[in-house]
Amino acid sequence: xxxxxxxxxxxxxxxxxxxxxxxxxxxxxxxxxxxxxxxxxxxxxxxxxxxxxxxxxxxxxxxxxxxxxxxxxxxxxxxxxxxxxxxxxxxxxxxxxxxxxxxxxxxxxxxxxxxxxxxxxxxxxxxxxxxxxxxxxxxxxxxxxxxxxxxxxxxxxxxxxxxxxxxxxxxxxxxxxxxxxxxxxxxxxxxxxxxxxxxxxxxxxxxxxxxxxxxxxx
Amino acid sequence: xxxxxxxxxxxxxxxxxxxxxxxxxxxxxxxxxxxxxxxxxxxxxxxxxxxxxxxxxxxxxxxxxxxxxxxxxxxxxxxxxxxxxxxxxxxxxxxxxxxxxxxxxxxxxxxxxxxxxxxxxxxxxxxxxxxxxxxxxxxxxxxxxxxxxxxxxxxxxxxxxxxxxxxxxxxxxxxxxxxxxxxxxxxxxxxxxxxxxxxxxxxxxxxx
Numbered sequence: 001x002x003x004x005x006x007x008x009x010x011x012x013x014x015x016x017x018x019x020x021x022x023x024x025x026x027x028x029x030x031x032x033x034x035x036x037x038x039x040x041x042x043x044x045x046x047x048x049x050x051x052x053x054x055x056x057x058x059x060x061x062x063x064x065x066x067x068x069x070x071x072x073x074x075x076x077x078x079x080x081x082x083x084x085x086x087x088x089x090x091x092x093x094x095x096x097x098x099x100x101x102x103x104x105x106x107x108x109x110x111x112x113x114x115x116x117x118x119x120x121x122x123x124x125x126x127x128x129x130x131x132x133x134x135x136x137x138x139x140x141x142x143x144x145x146x147x148x149x150x151x152x153x154x155x156x157x158x159x160x161x162x163x164x165x166x167x168x169x170x171x172x173x174x175x176x177x178x179x180x181x182x183x184x185x186x187x188x189x190x191x192x193x194x195x196x197x198x199x200x201x202x203x204x205x206x207x208x209x210x211x212x213x214x215x216x217x218x
Numbered sequence: 219x220x221x222x223x224x225x226x227x228x229x230x231x232x233x234x235x236x237x238x239x240x241x242x243x244x245x246x247x248x249x250x251x252x253x254x255x256x257x258x259x260x261x262x263x264x265x266x267x268x269x270x271x272x273x274x275x276x277x278x279x280x281x282x283x284x285x286x287x288x289x290x291x292x293x294x295x296x297x298x299x300x301x302x303x304x305x306x307x308x309x310x311x312x313x314x315x316x317x318x319x320x321x322x323x324x325x326x327x328x329x330x331x332x333x334x335x336x337x338x339x340x341x342x343x344x345x346x347x348x349x350x351x352x353x354x355x356x357x358x359x360x361x362x363x364x365x366x367x368x369x370x371x372x373x374x375x376x377x378x379x380x381x382x383x384x385x386x387x388x389x390x391x392x393x394x395x396x397x398x399x400x401x402x403x404x405x406x407x408x409x410x411x412x413x414x415x416x417x418x419x420x421x422x423x424x425x426x
Contacts, residue, residue: 003308007294007301014296075290079347082267082286083309218270 001085001093008097011070018066022059022102023109029055030113041118048117049127049178056106056131057138057171063102064142065159067094068150068213077150081217087210095143095206103135119182126181130194134174137198140205141166147209151216170197219245219280219354221386223266226275227410230261234273234410241403245354248377248387248397253405259390260289262405263359266388285353287361291344295333299324299343302332306347313350321376322346323369337364345373349380356380356387362395371396 012019033051034044071077080090110131111124119127145163149155176190220242227237235258243249251259265272267286293302300315307313319325322342332340341364348356356377362370374396377387381399389395 003305007297007305010301011294011296073290074292074294075288076292076294078264078267078269078286078288078290079292079306080309081269082284083351084282084311085309 001089004080004085004090004093005097008094009100012097012101018063018098019101019105021063023105025062026055026059026106026109027113029058030116034116034118044118045120045182048114048119049123049175049182052110052114052117052119052127053130053134053171053175053178056103056110056135057167059106060102060135060138060142061160061163061167063098064146064163065149065156067098067143067146069146069155072150072216077213078217081213087213088206091143091147091206091209091213092140095140095209098143099136099139103131103139107131107135119178122184123178123182126187126191127178130174130177130181130191133191133195133198134170137170137194137201138167140198140201141170144201144205144209144212147212147216150213170194173197219283219384219386220278221266221284221355221388222276222278224276224278226262226265226277227273228258228261228265228270229273230258235261236405236408237273237410239275239405239408243386243388245384245386246381248381248389248400250395250397250400250402251388251390251405252392252402257405257409259405260359263357263388263390267357279355283353284355284357285348285351287344287348287356287358289359289363291340292347293332293340293343296331298329298331299335300328302343303346303350307350310351310353313352315350318346318349321349321372321379323372338366338369341365342369342372345376349376354385356385356389358387358389358391360391361389362391362393 029051037043037047068077071080081087107128110127114124114127142163145159148162149159152158173190173194177187177194180187180190222242224240226239227234229235239262241249253259263286264270266277267284299319303315303318307315319328322345324342324346327335327339332343335343345361362373365373377397381387
Protein backbone atom coordinates (compact mmCIF):
# COMPACT_ATOMS: atom_id res chain seq x y z
CA UNK A 1 0.00 0.00 0.00
CA UNK A 2 2.83 2.38 0.92
CA UNK A 3 4.45 1.49 -2.40
CA UNK A 4 1.31 2.62 -4.22
CA UNK A 5 1.27 5.91 -2.30
CA UNK A 6 4.93 6.52 -3.05
CA UNK A 7 4.41 5.69 -6.72
CA UNK A 8 1.44 8.04 -7.06
CA UNK A 9 3.25 10.88 -5.32
CA UNK A 10 6.34 10.30 -7.45
CA UNK A 11 4.23 10.36 -10.61
CA UNK A 12 2.55 13.57 -9.48
CA UNK A 13 5.81 15.37 -8.74
CA UNK A 14 7.63 14.27 -11.91
CA UNK A 15 7.28 16.29 -15.10
CA UNK A 16 3.78 16.05 -16.52
CA UNK A 17 2.27 15.10 -13.16
CA UNK A 18 -0.66 16.86 -11.53
CA UNK A 19 1.28 18.70 -8.84
CA UNK A 20 1.31 22.43 -9.42
CA UNK A 21 -1.85 22.41 -11.53
CA UNK A 22 -4.20 22.90 -8.58
CA UNK A 23 -1.81 25.20 -6.78
CA UNK A 24 -1.35 27.41 -9.82
CA UNK A 25 -5.11 27.61 -10.30
CA UNK A 26 -5.63 28.57 -6.65
CA UNK A 27 -2.94 31.23 -6.94
CA UNK A 28 -4.54 32.65 -10.10
CA UNK A 29 -7.94 32.91 -8.41
CA UNK A 30 -6.48 34.70 -5.39
CA UNK A 31 -4.50 37.10 -7.61
CA UNK A 32 -7.22 37.84 -10.17
CA UNK A 33 -10.26 38.28 -7.92
CA UNK A 34 -8.86 41.40 -6.16
CA UNK A 35 -7.99 42.85 -9.58
CA UNK A 36 -11.52 42.22 -10.81
CA UNK A 37 -13.36 43.30 -7.68
CA UNK A 38 -11.23 46.34 -6.99
CA UNK A 39 -8.88 47.29 -4.19
CA UNK A 40 -11.51 48.19 -1.62
CA UNK A 41 -10.44 46.30 1.49
CA UNK A 42 -13.83 45.99 3.14
CA UNK A 43 -15.44 44.35 0.08
CA UNK A 44 -12.56 41.91 -0.35
CA UNK A 45 -12.58 40.99 3.32
CA UNK A 46 -16.27 40.23 3.07
CA UNK A 47 -15.99 37.88 0.09
CA UNK A 48 -12.60 36.38 1.01
CA UNK A 49 -13.86 33.24 2.81
CA UNK A 50 -16.19 32.30 -0.04
CA UNK A 51 -13.70 33.02 -2.82
CA UNK A 52 -10.88 31.12 -1.10
CA UNK A 53 -13.08 28.08 -0.55
CA UNK A 54 -14.49 28.12 -4.10
CA UNK A 55 -10.95 28.45 -5.44
CA UNK A 56 -9.75 25.50 -3.38
CA UNK A 57 -12.72 23.40 -4.46
CA UNK A 58 -12.25 24.10 -8.16
CA UNK A 59 -8.51 23.50 -7.86
CA UNK A 60 -9.29 20.06 -6.40
CA UNK A 61 -11.76 19.36 -9.19
CA UNK A 62 -9.15 20.14 -11.83
CA UNK A 63 -7.04 17.05 -11.27
CA UNK A 64 -9.77 14.56 -10.33
CA UNK A 65 -10.03 12.76 -13.65
CA UNK A 66 -6.36 11.78 -13.42
CA UNK A 67 -6.94 9.67 -10.31
CA UNK A 68 -7.99 6.55 -12.19
CA UNK A 69 -8.07 7.45 -15.90
CA UNK A 70 -4.29 7.27 -16.37
CA UNK A 71 -4.06 3.89 -14.66
CA UNK A 72 -7.01 2.65 -16.67
CA UNK A 73 -5.47 3.69 -19.97
CA UNK A 74 -2.09 2.05 -19.44
CA UNK A 75 -3.53 -1.15 -17.98
CA UNK A 76 -2.24 -0.63 -14.42
CA UNK A 77 -5.77 -0.64 -13.01
CA UNK A 78 -6.39 -4.18 -14.33
CA UNK A 79 -3.16 -5.30 -12.73
CA UNK A 80 -3.92 -3.52 -9.44
CA UNK A 81 -7.36 -5.17 -9.42
CA UNK A 82 -5.70 -8.61 -9.59
CA UNK A 83 -2.99 -7.70 -7.05
CA UNK A 84 -3.04 -8.69 -3.36
CA UNK A 85 -4.22 -5.19 -2.34
CA UNK A 86 -8.02 -4.95 -2.04
CA UNK A 87 -9.53 -2.50 -4.49
CA UNK A 88 -10.98 -0.51 -1.58
CA UNK A 89 -7.43 0.00 -0.34
CA UNK A 90 -6.30 1.08 -3.81
CA UNK A 91 -9.08 3.70 -3.90
CA UNK A 92 -8.28 4.97 -0.41
CA UNK A 93 -4.57 5.26 -1.15
CA UNK A 94 -5.12 7.01 -4.47
CA UNK A 95 -7.51 9.47 -2.81
CA UNK A 96 -4.88 10.06 -0.11
CA UNK A 97 -2.23 10.72 -2.78
CA UNK A 98 -4.61 13.16 -4.48
CA UNK A 99 -5.20 14.93 -1.17
CA UNK A 100 -1.48 15.27 -0.43
CA UNK A 101 -0.87 16.73 -3.88
CA UNK A 102 -3.85 19.13 -3.89
CA UNK A 103 -5.71 19.48 -0.57
CA UNK A 104 -2.70 19.51 1.73
CA UNK A 105 -0.75 21.80 -0.57
CA UNK A 106 -3.72 24.19 -0.82
CA UNK A 107 -4.13 24.18 2.94
CA UNK A 108 -0.50 25.15 3.41
CA UNK A 109 -0.48 28.01 0.88
CA UNK A 110 -3.94 29.35 1.76
CA UNK A 111 -2.75 31.76 4.52
CA UNK A 112 -0.33 33.39 2.09
CA UNK A 113 -3.04 33.87 -0.52
CA UNK A 114 -5.49 35.08 2.13
CA UNK A 115 -3.27 38.16 2.46
CA UNK A 116 -4.11 39.04 -1.15
CA UNK A 117 -7.79 38.69 -0.31
CA UNK A 118 -7.48 40.92 2.77
CA UNK A 119 -8.92 38.25 5.07
CA UNK A 120 -9.28 39.57 8.63
CA UNK A 121 -6.50 38.33 10.91
CA UNK A 122 -8.84 36.27 13.07
CA UNK A 123 -9.80 34.19 10.02
CA UNK A 124 -6.36 32.76 9.18
CA UNK A 125 -6.38 29.99 11.74
CA UNK A 126 -9.91 28.94 10.79
CA UNK A 127 -9.10 29.04 7.07
CA UNK A 128 -6.30 26.50 7.61
CA UNK A 129 -8.39 24.41 10.01
CA UNK A 130 -11.42 24.33 7.73
CA UNK A 131 -9.36 23.43 4.66
CA UNK A 132 -7.54 20.71 6.59
CA UNK A 133 -10.85 19.29 7.77
CA UNK A 134 -12.74 19.70 4.50
CA UNK A 135 -10.34 18.94 1.64
CA UNK A 136 -10.03 15.19 2.46
CA UNK A 137 -13.77 14.96 1.70
CA UNK A 138 -13.18 16.71 -1.63
CA UNK A 139 -10.53 14.14 -2.58
CA UNK A 140 -12.49 11.07 -1.56
CA UNK A 141 -15.77 12.27 -3.09
CA UNK A 142 -13.78 13.08 -6.21
CA UNK A 143 -12.23 9.60 -6.22
CA UNK A 144 -15.74 8.16 -6.13
CA UNK A 145 -16.76 10.31 -9.09
CA UNK A 146 -13.59 9.36 -10.96
CA UNK A 147 -14.34 5.67 -10.30
CA UNK A 148 -17.83 6.08 -11.75
CA UNK A 149 -16.53 7.69 -14.92
CA UNK A 150 -13.37 5.62 -15.43
CA UNK A 151 -13.39 4.21 -18.93
CA UNK A 152 -15.64 6.96 -20.26
CA UNK A 153 -13.82 8.79 -23.03
CA UNK A 154 -13.48 12.49 -22.14
CA UNK A 155 -15.32 11.84 -18.89
CA UNK A 156 -14.15 15.12 -17.36
CA UNK A 157 -17.40 16.99 -17.94
CA UNK A 158 -19.55 14.14 -16.67
CA UNK A 159 -17.25 13.85 -13.65
CA UNK A 160 -17.62 17.56 -12.83
CA UNK A 161 -21.41 17.39 -13.11
CA UNK A 162 -21.54 14.32 -10.86
CA UNK A 163 -19.17 15.63 -8.23
CA UNK A 164 -20.13 19.31 -7.91
CA UNK A 165 -23.48 18.72 -6.16
CA UNK A 166 -21.73 16.41 -3.71
CA UNK A 167 -19.18 19.16 -3.00
CA UNK A 168 -21.83 21.73 -2.06
CA UNK A 169 -22.23 20.83 1.67
CA UNK A 170 -18.46 20.87 2.15
CA UNK A 171 -18.25 24.26 0.48
CA UNK A 172 -21.10 25.76 2.55
CA UNK A 173 -19.79 24.59 5.91
CA UNK A 174 -16.14 25.23 5.03
CA UNK A 175 -16.77 28.83 3.99
CA UNK A 176 -19.07 29.31 7.00
CA UNK A 177 -16.27 28.31 9.38
CA UNK A 178 -13.94 30.90 7.87
CA UNK A 179 -16.66 33.58 7.77
CA UNK A 180 -17.55 33.13 11.41
CA UNK A 181 -13.92 32.84 12.41
CA UNK A 182 -13.09 36.11 10.64
CA UNK A 183 -15.91 37.86 12.54
CA UNK A 184 -14.78 36.36 15.82
CA UNK A 185 -17.92 34.25 16.28
CA UNK A 186 -18.29 30.64 17.47
CA UNK A 187 -17.23 28.18 14.73
CA UNK A 188 -18.10 24.93 16.52
CA UNK A 189 -21.26 23.93 14.65
CA UNK A 190 -20.13 24.35 11.02
CA UNK A 191 -16.72 22.90 11.85
CA UNK A 192 -18.28 19.79 13.38
CA UNK A 193 -20.60 19.36 10.40
CA UNK A 194 -17.65 19.79 8.02
CA UNK A 195 -15.61 17.19 9.90
CA UNK A 196 -18.66 14.92 9.97
CA UNK A 197 -19.00 15.04 6.17
CA UNK A 198 -15.32 14.23 5.83
CA UNK A 199 -15.48 11.33 8.28
CA UNK A 200 -18.60 9.91 6.64
CA UNK A 201 -17.24 10.06 3.12
CA UNK A 202 -13.89 8.62 4.21
CA UNK A 203 -15.70 5.68 5.80
CA UNK A 204 -18.20 4.91 3.02
CA UNK A 205 -16.99 6.10 -0.35
CA UNK A 206 -13.91 3.88 -0.85
CA UNK A 207 -16.27 0.89 -0.86
CA UNK A 208 -18.66 2.52 -3.32
CA UNK A 209 -15.77 3.59 -5.55
CA UNK A 210 -14.26 0.09 -5.55
CA UNK A 211 -17.63 -1.38 -6.56
CA UNK A 212 -17.90 1.17 -9.39
CA UNK A 213 -14.41 0.29 -10.64
CA UNK A 214 -15.23 -3.43 -10.63
CA UNK A 215 -18.24 -2.76 -12.84
CA UNK A 216 -16.25 -0.48 -15.15
CA UNK A 217 -13.42 -3.00 -15.62
CA UNK A 218 -15.73 -5.65 -17.05
CA UNK B 219 -1.41 -26.25 -7.58
CA UNK B 220 -4.00 -26.79 -10.25
CA UNK B 221 -6.17 -24.64 -12.48
CA UNK B 222 -9.42 -26.36 -13.38
CA UNK B 223 -12.13 -24.85 -15.53
CA UNK B 224 -15.45 -26.63 -16.04
CA UNK B 225 -18.34 -25.73 -18.33
CA UNK B 226 -17.41 -22.07 -18.35
CA UNK B 227 -19.45 -19.50 -20.29
CA UNK B 228 -18.19 -15.94 -20.65
CA UNK B 229 -19.80 -12.83 -22.02
CA UNK B 230 -18.67 -9.55 -23.51
CA UNK B 231 -20.90 -6.54 -23.99
CA UNK B 232 -23.96 -8.51 -22.88
CA UNK B 233 -23.40 -11.26 -25.46
CA UNK B 234 -22.22 -14.73 -24.51
CA UNK B 235 -19.19 -15.44 -26.67
CA UNK B 236 -17.93 -18.80 -25.38
CA UNK B 237 -19.73 -21.60 -23.59
CA UNK B 238 -18.88 -25.07 -22.31
CA UNK B 239 -15.16 -24.31 -22.02
CA UNK B 240 -13.37 -26.85 -19.86
CA UNK B 241 -9.75 -27.78 -19.23
CA UNK B 242 -7.40 -28.61 -16.40
CA UNK B 243 -3.80 -27.60 -15.94
CA UNK B 244 -1.47 -29.15 -13.37
CA UNK B 245 1.78 -27.70 -12.05
CA UNK B 246 4.43 -27.52 -14.75
CA UNK B 247 1.97 -27.50 -17.64
CA UNK B 248 1.25 -24.84 -20.23
CA UNK B 249 -1.82 -24.39 -22.38
CA UNK B 250 -1.92 -22.35 -25.56
CA UNK B 251 -5.33 -20.95 -26.53
CA UNK B 252 -6.00 -20.56 -30.23
CA UNK B 253 -8.91 -19.24 -32.20
CA UNK B 254 -9.81 -16.59 -34.76
CA UNK B 255 -10.02 -12.89 -33.82
CA UNK B 256 -13.10 -12.09 -31.81
CA UNK B 257 -13.73 -15.64 -30.64
CA UNK B 258 -13.35 -14.54 -27.02
CA UNK B 259 -9.77 -15.31 -25.99
CA UNK B 260 -9.28 -12.03 -24.14
CA UNK B 261 -12.75 -12.28 -22.56
CA UNK B 262 -11.96 -15.80 -21.34
CA UNK B 263 -8.61 -14.69 -19.89
CA UNK B 264 -10.14 -11.65 -18.15
CA UNK B 265 -12.81 -13.88 -16.64
CA UNK B 266 -10.16 -16.29 -15.37
CA UNK B 267 -8.25 -13.34 -13.90
CA UNK B 268 -11.38 -12.35 -11.98
CA UNK B 269 -11.87 -9.04 -13.76
CA UNK B 270 -15.36 -9.99 -14.89
CA UNK B 271 -17.88 -12.55 -13.68
CA UNK B 272 -18.52 -15.82 -15.48
CA UNK B 273 -22.02 -16.42 -16.85
CA UNK B 274 -21.91 -20.02 -15.72
CA UNK B 275 -19.41 -22.72 -14.85
CA UNK B 276 -16.63 -22.95 -12.30
CA UNK B 277 -13.04 -21.78 -12.16
CA UNK B 278 -11.05 -23.43 -9.40
CA UNK B 279 -7.61 -22.18 -8.54
CA UNK B 280 -5.90 -21.42 -5.23
CA UNK B 281 -6.63 -17.85 -4.10
CA UNK B 282 -4.14 -15.10 -4.97
CA UNK B 283 -2.27 -17.45 -7.26
CA UNK B 284 -2.91 -15.87 -10.61
CA UNK B 285 -1.34 -12.96 -12.44
CA UNK B 286 -2.68 -11.45 -15.64
CA UNK B 287 -0.65 -10.05 -18.51
CA UNK B 288 -2.83 -7.95 -20.78
CA UNK B 289 -2.31 -6.16 -24.09
CA UNK B 290 -1.39 -3.07 -22.08
CA UNK B 291 1.72 -3.50 -19.96
CA UNK B 292 0.73 -1.23 -17.07
CA UNK B 293 3.94 0.79 -17.28
CA UNK B 294 4.40 4.37 -16.13
CA UNK B 295 6.27 6.35 -18.77
CA UNK B 296 7.95 8.75 -16.32
CA UNK B 297 9.32 5.97 -14.11
CA UNK B 298 12.50 4.09 -14.96
CA UNK B 299 12.59 0.38 -15.77
CA UNK B 300 13.78 -0.39 -12.26
CA UNK B 301 11.19 1.85 -10.57
CA UNK B 302 8.38 0.20 -12.54
CA UNK B 303 9.50 -3.27 -11.46
CA UNK B 304 10.23 -2.18 -7.89
CA UNK B 305 6.66 -0.96 -7.61
CA UNK B 306 5.07 -4.22 -8.76
CA UNK B 307 7.48 -6.21 -6.60
CA UNK B 308 6.51 -4.15 -3.54
CA UNK B 309 2.78 -4.55 -4.29
CA UNK B 310 3.20 -8.32 -4.46
CA UNK B 311 5.35 -8.55 -1.37
CA UNK B 312 8.83 -8.27 -2.77
CA UNK B 313 10.01 -10.29 -5.77
CA UNK B 314 13.58 -10.38 -7.04
CA UNK B 315 13.78 -7.37 -9.36
CA UNK B 316 17.42 -7.88 -10.37
CA UNK B 317 16.78 -11.48 -11.40
CA UNK B 318 13.68 -10.49 -13.37
CA UNK B 319 15.63 -7.80 -15.23
CA UNK B 320 18.41 -10.25 -15.98
CA UNK B 321 15.94 -12.86 -17.24
CA UNK B 322 14.30 -10.44 -19.67
CA UNK B 323 17.60 -8.83 -20.71
CA UNK B 324 16.73 -5.45 -19.20
CA UNK B 325 19.65 -4.94 -16.82
CA UNK B 326 21.43 -2.47 -19.12
CA UNK B 327 18.21 -0.46 -19.51
CA UNK B 328 17.37 -0.28 -15.80
CA UNK B 329 17.87 3.48 -15.39
CA UNK B 330 16.11 4.43 -18.58
CA UNK B 331 12.61 5.89 -18.42
CA UNK B 332 9.90 3.64 -19.79
CA UNK B 333 8.89 6.48 -22.14
CA UNK B 334 12.22 6.09 -23.95
CA UNK B 335 11.96 2.33 -24.50
CA UNK B 336 11.06 0.77 -27.83
CA UNK B 337 7.80 -1.15 -28.17
CA UNK B 338 9.62 -4.46 -27.84
CA UNK B 339 11.58 -3.29 -24.80
CA UNK B 340 8.35 -2.13 -23.15
CA UNK B 341 6.85 -5.55 -23.77
CA UNK B 342 9.90 -7.22 -22.21
CA UNK B 343 9.47 -4.97 -19.18
CA UNK B 344 5.77 -5.90 -19.02
CA UNK B 345 6.72 -9.58 -19.06
CA UNK B 346 9.43 -9.08 -16.44
CA UNK B 347 6.60 -7.91 -14.15
CA UNK B 348 5.28 -11.50 -14.17
CA UNK B 349 8.49 -12.69 -12.58
CA UNK B 350 8.41 -10.18 -9.71
CA UNK B 351 4.80 -11.02 -8.79
CA UNK B 352 5.96 -14.46 -7.66
CA UNK B 353 2.57 -15.91 -8.58
CA UNK B 354 2.43 -19.45 -9.99
CA UNK B 355 -0.34 -19.13 -12.60
CA UNK B 356 0.43 -16.85 -15.53
CA UNK B 357 -2.52 -15.82 -17.70
CA UNK B 358 -1.11 -14.06 -20.73
CA UNK B 359 -2.86 -12.32 -23.58
CA UNK B 360 -0.73 -12.15 -26.75
CA UNK B 361 2.54 -11.94 -24.79
CA UNK B 362 4.77 -11.82 -27.86
CA UNK B 363 3.28 -8.78 -29.62
CA UNK B 364 6.11 -6.52 -30.90
CA UNK B 365 8.86 -8.89 -29.73
CA UNK B 366 11.59 -9.85 -32.19
CA UNK B 367 12.67 -13.46 -32.78
CA UNK B 368 15.44 -13.35 -30.20
CA UNK B 369 13.12 -11.91 -27.55
CA UNK B 370 10.44 -14.52 -28.29
CA UNK B 371 13.05 -17.23 -27.72
CA UNK B 372 14.15 -15.44 -24.52
CA UNK B 373 10.54 -15.33 -23.34
CA UNK B 374 9.98 -19.01 -24.22
CA UNK B 375 12.99 -19.79 -22.03
CA UNK B 376 11.51 -17.76 -19.16
CA UNK B 377 8.17 -19.58 -19.48
CA UNK B 378 9.96 -22.95 -19.56
CA UNK B 379 11.90 -22.06 -16.39
CA UNK B 380 8.64 -20.98 -14.76
CA UNK B 381 7.02 -24.32 -15.65
CA UNK B 382 10.07 -26.24 -14.45
CA UNK B 383 9.69 -24.43 -11.13
CA UNK B 384 6.16 -25.78 -10.72
CA UNK B 385 4.34 -22.88 -12.36
CA UNK B 386 1.44 -22.91 -14.79
CA UNK B 387 0.97 -20.83 -17.91
CA UNK B 388 -2.08 -20.09 -19.99
CA UNK B 389 -1.28 -18.20 -23.17
CA UNK B 390 -3.44 -16.81 -25.95
CA UNK B 391 -1.21 -16.40 -28.97
CA UNK B 392 -1.18 -16.73 -32.75
CA UNK B 393 2.50 -17.45 -33.24
CA UNK B 394 4.60 -20.50 -32.49
CA UNK B 395 6.36 -19.85 -29.19
CA UNK B 396 8.75 -22.76 -29.48
CA UNK B 397 7.14 -24.57 -26.56
CA UNK B 398 6.45 -28.03 -28.05
CA UNK B 399 5.49 -29.40 -24.63
CA UNK B 400 2.55 -26.99 -24.32
CA UNK B 401 -0.95 -28.32 -24.92
CA UNK B 402 -3.18 -26.64 -27.48
CA UNK B 403 -6.83 -25.69 -27.10
CA UNK B 404 -8.75 -24.38 -30.09
CA UNK B 405 -11.59 -22.18 -28.84
CA UNK B 406 -13.59 -22.16 -32.09
CA UNK B 407 -15.69 -25.26 -31.14
CA UNK B 408 -16.78 -23.51 -27.92
CA UNK B 409 -18.28 -20.52 -29.73
CA UNK B 410 -21.68 -19.80 -28.18
CA UNK B 411 -24.61 -21.03 -30.27
CA UNK B 412 -27.19 -18.69 -28.81
CA UNK B 413 -25.51 -15.43 -27.83
CA UNK B 414 -28.54 -14.22 -25.86
CA UNK B 415 -28.62 -17.09 -23.38
CA UNK B 416 -28.48 -16.75 -19.60
CA UNK B 417 -27.46 -13.34 -18.37
CA UNK B 418 -27.35 -11.78 -21.80
CA UNK B 419 -31.12 -11.66 -22.19
CA UNK B 420 -33.55 -9.23 -20.65
CA UNK B 421 -32.62 -5.74 -21.70
CA UNK B 422 -30.96 -6.72 -24.97
CA UNK B 423 -33.83 -8.91 -26.05
CA UNK B 424 -36.31 -6.10 -25.58
CA UNK B 425 -34.40 -3.99 -28.09
CA UNK B 426 -33.38 -6.72 -30.52
